[in-house]
Amino acid sequence: MAAAETLVYTLLAFCGLASTIAVYLALTEKDLVKAIIYSAVQSGLYAIAYFLLMAPDIVLVYLPVALGLVPAVLLSLISRTERWEKE
Amino acid sequence: MSYEPLNAYLLQVFLVSLFVNVALTLYGVFFKPHYTKKVISLTMLSDTLNVFAVFIGYRKWTSSAHPRPPILTEEPSGEAVSRFVATAVDPLPQALVLTAIVIGLAVTLFLTLLGRELYRHYGTLDMREVGRSAKHA
Amino acid sequence: MRKVFQIAFVIITVLALSLLVFATSEYLLPSGSLRSLAAFYLSAAPDPLHPYTSATPAVVGAILWDYRGIDTFYETVVLYLALAAGVVSISPLRPREVPGRRAGLSPMVKAAIRVVAPVVVAAGLAMGLHGSENPGGGFHGGATIAIAPLAVVAAFSTTFLLGRKVSMQILLFLMSLGLTGIGVTALSTFVAGLLAGANSYVLQNLPKPNAPMGFPGKTGWMGVDSLLLFDVFELLTVACGFTLAFMELMLQSDKGGETR
Numbered sequence: 001m002a003a004a005e006t007l008v009y010t011l012l013a014f015c016g017l018a019s020t021i022a023v024y025l026a027l028t029e030k031d032l033v034k035a036i037i038y039s040a041v042q043s044g045l046y047a048i049a050y051f052l053l054m055a056p057d058i059v060l061v062y063l064p065v066a067l068g069l070v071p072a073v074l075l076s077l078i079s080r081t082e083r084w085e086k087e
Numbered sequence: 088m089s090y091e092p093l094n095a096y097l098l099q100v101f102l103v104s105l106f107v108n109v110a111l112t113l114y115g116v117f118f119k120p121h122y123t124k125k126v127i128s129l130t131m132l133s134d135t136l137n138v139f140a141v142f143i144g145y146r147k148w149t150s151s152a153h154p155r156p157p158i159l160t161e162e163p164s165g166e167a168v169s170r171f172v173a174t175a176v177d178p179l180p181q182a183l184v185l186t187a188i189v190i191g192l193a194v195t196l197f198l199t200l201l202g203r204e205l206y207r208h209y210g211t212l213d214m215r216e217v218g219r220s221a222k223h224a
Numbered sequence: 225m226r227k228v229f230q231i232a233f234v235i236i237t238v239l240a241l242s243l244l245v246f247a248t249s250e251y252l253l254p255s256g257s258l259r260s261l262a263a264f265y266l267s268a269a270p271d272p273l274h275p276y277t278s279a280t281p282a283v284v285g286a287i288l289w290d291y292r293g294i295d296t297f298y299e300t301v302v303l304y305l306a307l308a309a310g311v312v313s314i315s316p317l318r319p320r321e322v323p324g325r326r327a328g329l330s331p332m333v334k335a336a337i338r339v340v341a342p343v344v345v346a347a348g349l350a351m352g353l354h355g356s357e358n359p360g361g362g363f364h365g366g367a368t369i370a371i372a373p374l375a376v377v378a379a380f381s382t383t384f385l386l387g388r389k390v391s392m393q394i395l396l397f398l399m400s401l402g403l404t405g406i407g408v409t410a411l412s413t414f415v416a417g418l419l420a421g422a423n424s425y426v427l428q429n430l431p432k433p434n435a436p437m438g439f440p441g442k443t444g445w446m447g448v449d450s451l452l453l454f455d456v457f458e459l460l461t462v463a464c465g466f467t468l469a470f471m472e473l474m475l476q477s478d479k480g481g482e483t484r
Binding site (some may be wrong): 095096098099100102130142144145146147149156157158159163165168169171172175177178179181182183185186189190192193194196197199200 | 239243252253254255256258259262263265266267269271272281282283284288292295296299302303306307309310325358359363407469472473
């Protein structure tokens with residue numbers, strides 16, 4: 001059982017590290033469509049983290065909301081306003 | 088805590104990455120001038136804090152089994168319920184995080200509608216130029 | 225090359241900070257014992273012999289609708305108010321003309337969405353209506369159902385739903401109906417107690433030790449308890465609310481134009 005516990009914690013640590021990379025890339029990206037895609041990648045990694053933390057109710061809410069509804073709403077905002085961020 | 092050092096270190100990596108996310112997204116909310124970038128950073132900030140809340144409710148592995156989700160999968164007899172209480176994770180942070188996700192989505196929707204009105208009124212979403220033209224208006 | 229360097233810098237910073245935190249914090253790591261409130265919820269909700277039971281194996285759903293029903297009720301109200309405020313104050317509910325057959329993406333995408341969208345709606349209904357036994361519930365089902373109009377609007381055109389007579393007024397009416405249903409279910413035990421002269425509470429599910437009125441529960445008449453009714457009305461509210469929000473967001477004009 002010790003190896004399974006270490007595997008779960010390794011996956012959690014990997015999700016944390018990869019989500020930090022995705023957050024940094026989303027912050028420094030000038031094209032806002034790519035920034036939204038990076039934030040969707042970060043949400044997907046957080047969904048894996050919720051699954052590893054034994055919260056199935058939250059996974060079932062988080063997947064449609066953060067991977068479907070929020071990018072759609074933000075993309076509609078971009079399509080009506082500006083797409084590129086100035087310096 | 089009688090953790091092995093490797094398990095403790097991996098959990099610390101996860102915690103520190105959450106804190107770094109909070110710091111980066113706070114920087115994005117305050118110091119990035121574009122409105123849409125601020126809204127994206129705000130959604131990422133609230134998501135990170137929700138993961139931290141669910142992590143607080145997690146449970147240590149006993150020598151026999153991993154912690155279970157808070158759903159009872161057997162017939163509710165007396166010993167099944169006591170086994171359930173001994174191995175399930177905390178259900179209260181999960182209920183609170185569900186409410187927080189819904190309210191965060193409502194706030195994002197409202198901020199999007201406000202952003203469109205801002206663009207219609209000022210012609211730009213760069214908050215520095217909005218501040219300048221609002222001051223000189 | 226510069227970006228690779230920046231990514232490597234972030235990784236090394238996080239690993240070094242975690243080594244620093246590893247030496248100091250021990251109270252953030254998970255412990256082996258539960259808090260007393262969590263132990264109460266875990267032992268009360270699934271056990272039908274406990275005096276404060278809610279007779280459901282899904283403890284998170286029971287906390288959401290039975291033990292802490294006020295929080296969920298006001299969460300639904302917040303969602304309703306955000307959508308209603310946006311719709312009423314920012315854009316009028318005015319319908320637009322229906323487009324022709326050439327609008328939207330290619331016919332292959334349209335054929336695929338014609339198959340996928342009803343399956344998504346069915347999956348959302350299954351997830352939402354079984355919320356008192358499995359992981360799920362009203363909000364999960366409603367959010368999943370709201371993905372289907374999004375795919376339809378993306379594949380066909382922004383006014384396709386209006387052409388099928390799904391107007392914004394109908395969606396607002398259904399959303400208000402769902403919220404009224406939630407309010408009526410919350411007050412129903414209380415009103416029944418008033419009429420029968422017995423003690424009862426608002427948002428009460430099953431009979432409690434000093435309040436003998438309650439819903440029939442899983443073994444009673446048609447297995448109705450307040451969690452099922454709440455799930456149905458919350459599903460209706462959330463699905464119609466998000467569809468209304470998408471139609472509201474998509475139906476504006478192009479960049480910066482006056483569209484009133």
